[in-house]
Amino acid sequence: MVTIVFKLSEMGTVSLDIDEPVPFSRVLQLCAQKTAVDIGGVIAVRGGRLISQEDLVHNGDQVDVFPAISGG
Amino acid sequence: MFSMLRIDTATETVTKETSDSLEYLLGGRSLSSHLVSEEVNPKCDPFGQENKLFFCNGALSGTNVSSSNRLSIGGKSPLTSGIKESNAGGIVATRMAQQGLRCIALEGTPPPNSGWRIVVIGRTGTEFLDGSFLAGKGVYEKSDLLSEKFGSKAGCITIGPAGENLLYASGIACSDPHGVCSRYAGRGGLGAVMGSKKIIALVILDDGDRKPDYVDQEKFNAAAKQIIKLLKENPISSKFTKYGTSAMVDICQALKVLPTQNFRHGVMEGAERINAQALYDTIKERDGEGKTQHACMLPCAIMCSNVYPDKEGHLLCSPIEYETMALMGSNLCLKNLDTIAEMNRIANDVGVDTLDCGAAIGVAMEAGLAEFGDDKAAVAMMEEIRHLTPLGRIIASGCKIAAQVLGVKHAPHVLGQAIPAYEPRGSKGMAMTYLSSPMGADHTFGFTLRDEEDTLTKKGKVDLSKKFQVIGSRMDAMGTCNFVRYSVRNDMTPLLDLIAARYGVEVSGEQFDDMVKKTLRIEHQFNTDAGITIADHRFAETFYVEKQPETGEVIDFTDEETLQAMQW
Ligand code: SF4
Numbered sequence: 001m002v003t004i005v006f007k008l009s010e011m012g013t014v015s016l017d018i019d020e021p022v023p024f025s026r027v028l029q030l031c032a033q034k035t036a037v038d039i040g041g042v043i044a045v046r047g048g049r050l051i052s053q054e055d056l057v058h059n060g061d062q063v064d065v066f067p068a069i070s071g072g
Numbered sequence: 073m074f075s076m077l078r079i080d081t082a083t084e085t086v087t088k089e090t091s092d093s094l095e096y097l098l099g100g101r102s103l104s105s106h107l108v109s110e111e112v113n114p115k116c117d118p119f120g121q122e123n124k125l126f127f128c129n130g131a132l133s134g135t136n137v138s139s140s141n142r143l144s145i146g147g148k149s150p151l152t153s154g155i156k157e158s159n160a161g162g163i164v165a166t167r168m169a170q171q172g173l174r175c176i177a178l179e180g181t182p183p184p185n186s187g188w189r190i191v192v193i194g195r196t197g198t199e200f201l202d203g204s205f206l207a208g209k210g211v212y213e214k215s216d217l218l219s220e221k222f223g224s225k226a227g228c229i230t231i232g233p234a235g236e237n238l239l240y241a242s243g244i245a246c247s248d249p250h251g252v253c254s255r256y257a258g259r260g261g262l263g264a265v266m267g268s269k270k271i272i273a274l275v276i277l278d279d280g281d282r283k284p285d286y287v288d289q290e291k292f293n294a295a296a297k298q299i300i301k302l303l304k305e306n307p308i309s310s311k312f313t314k315y316g317t318s319a320m321v322d323i324c325q326a327l328k329v330l331p332t333q334n335f336r337h338g339v340m341e342g343a344e345r346i347n348a349q350a351l352y353d354t355i356k357e358r359d360g361e362g363k364t365q366h367a368c369m370l371p372c373a374i375m376c377s378n379v380y381p382d383k384e385g386h387l388l389c390s391p392i393e394y395e396t397m398a399l400m401g402s403n404l405c406l407k408n409l410d411t412i413a414e415m416n417r418i419a420n421d422v423g424v425d426t427l428d429c430g431a432a433i434g435v436a437m438e439a440g441l442a443e444f445g446d447d448k449a450a451v452a453m454m455e456e457i458r459h460l461t462p463l464g465r466i467i468a469s470g471c472k473i474a475a476q477v478l479g480v481k482h483a484p485h486v487l488g489q490a491i492p493a494y495e496p497r498g499s500k501g502m503a504m505t506y507l508s509s510p511m512g513a514d515h516t517f518g519f520t521l522r523d524e525e526d527t528l529t530k531k532g533k534v535d536l537s538k539k540f541q542v543i544g545s546r547m548d549a550m551g552t553c554n555f556v557r558y559s560v561r562n563d564m565t566p567l568l569d570l571i572a573a574r575y576g577v578e579v580s581g582e583q584f585d586d587m588v589k590k591t592l593r594i595e596h597q598f599n600t601d602a603g604i605t606i607a608d609h610r611f612a613e614t615f616y617v618e619k620q621p622e623t624g625e626v627i628d629f630t631d632e633e634t635l636q637a638m639q640w
Pocket of ligand 1 (some may be wrong): 139202313366372373374375376377555
């Protein structure tokens, strides 16, 4: 099970069952399918570090996902 | 042909010039930096006769294109001693377009002991009026008086007591769509440059009758609709609409780069008390004049701005931005949105940059003048600026001067300008942007944070910063709001189509980026000619030797790497 916490989003927390490590981009696709929401650009953080679309997400991981905005 | 009004503040004479160069066509930072670099002696005294202030609107000003009425202000900065472009929203750019103006230049300085003047530009000409009735008043009162005299729809530009008194962190306030001078070109001390010219207000009347000309109106309208569609469909823009920039509090906390305790830490316990959700919920709960969405200019389809109400629902401050929430909040260990709003309101009223003053108060707290987390002391320090006490003057001179006077080594600035709200040791891409910007530490261009694969390594960050210095400068280059960039980040065609349909000038994406790079090049050249060296493009030494506790990182960039990021 991986837990994806979408911050500041109507998507809330999404849990996914995965059998093997999968790229984060795939995790996002699965979340979008499950919730039928257009996710857009994101900043994803696991354990205080950014993760990229190619990074593998493992069973038991929690990833916090933020809208990819900037300050002004 | 594009027009510039040159106003000589020494002789009170006005001349009009025209040009059809690409710089004039694009306007914005392309024009303001071009003019500063061509006309201002880099070695001049920022408060002397040779400095000039250029107010430029952009290529799409005065049209119905969303978020395209940004005002770029350029001159030599007293804060950095280099070139400065600082821009603001509001209605001034629109009023200039309606008067047929691309640029207004304030030149010269009047003789010593001259009184305050208001410059009023209207359809029938330009006049100089006595401005002494505004002197010493806060920006909110000035704004009311200007509205009373010239109408709430006039585009007004003014300065606060800080600018009148030549304090280095003074900004320039521009009127918003409600006639309140609350939209700031805050950075670099340009308010003090305006003060040095004894111009207390510049007013562009709402009697302009120039309508935009279009080479192909149909194509223009279609392209303008396309921009709205892109903004509406972009999920990031919709987040901006709901939360504005305040969403960065949680992001920076998660990445351990939220400035805390004078940039000693990157995480603040209790940050959720000042995050985007807290801001949104407070505004909703208090209702009244509060607004979670607000447009700083017309038209804007994103509406990222907000209006923060007090407990009774009356307007306390508009807008509150992430940078202020961090520099006047977490950086001082303050966890109360009302305190941040109060400090922001005072900053807007006395006419200072919230970033530089927030950073200066952080330095003052580190020096022991107050405890971190002391709300009352922080507000009192802002009040000292209003009363122009010695401490108030020090704070309103920015964090570099505050650190020098108060004996603090950990001074968070580059080139004299305070570091924006991303702890550089924990975000090496942002660190490289701060180091290599011609403006001093700046976040509005070169924003790498969302695209850094690993924020803690310097590997690849020179190239990443350079990539985003170009992407981030594109909007400034034509007077468009930076937040439009999310919708055209990979393809500038929609905006270039608008330029083609309006002016009949085809500019390719590559040509546009060449123009952006040329602007960066001339800005760096101005700084070199002003005597700024690579040794000035450094953080305080403490950032290189003291590890950020949460990441264990120090700044490890060399001067050579910084120089690479400055080559265009
Ligand atoms: S997006 Fe925000 S800053 Fe940009 S024009 Fe709209 S309200 Fe102003």
